[in-house]
Amino acid sequence: xxxxxxxxxxxxxxxxxxxxxxxxxxxxxxxxxxxxxxxxxxxxxxxxxxxxxxxxxxxxxxxxxxxxxxxxxxxxxxxxxxxxxxxxxxxxxx
Numbered sequence: 001x002x003x004x005x006x007x008x009x010x011x012x013x014x015x016x017x018x019x020x021x022x023x024x025x026x027x028x029x030x031x032x033x034x035x036x037x038x039x040x041x042x043x044x045x046x047x048x049x050x051x052x053x054x055x056x057x058x059x060x061x062x063x064x065x066x067x068x069x070x071x072x073x074x075x076x077x078x079x080x081x082x083x084x085x086x087x088x089x090x091x092x093x094x
Contacts (some may be wrong), residue, residue, distance in 0.1 A: 009038075010045030017088050019045075033069045040067035042085055049089060055084035 011017050017041050027036040043052045043063070053060045058080060066073045066081070073081070083090060 005008075013042055013045040019085065020087060029040040036071045036073070037069060039081055039085070043067065045083075046085060052081065052084050053057050056080040 009022070013022060023035075023038060023042065026035050043049060046052070047061045049063050056063070058066075058077065060069070062077075063081070065071060066077055078083055079089065
């Protein structure tokens with residue numbers, strides 16, 4: 001009998017480059033809810049919501065709401081989260 005192996009995305013987000021590749025691949029899916037979950041995965045892998053709150057200036061409660069599947073962050077909130085994760089937004093032609 002095969003045993004199921006627990007998969008944790010955070011186990012594979014060990015460098016800024018890996019995080020950037022992960023977020024870029026999620027952005028290609030064009031799914032805002034998936035992006036929020038991915039940002040939460042990155043936050044969890046980088047020290048959790050307490051660390052994110054400290055570095056972003058946002059409360060933990062606000063971060064949990066914002067990064068839920070039903071979150072709807074303002075661009076300023078999204079930029080604060082990205083900056084706290086050592087990322088920045090950029091634009092390229094489609």
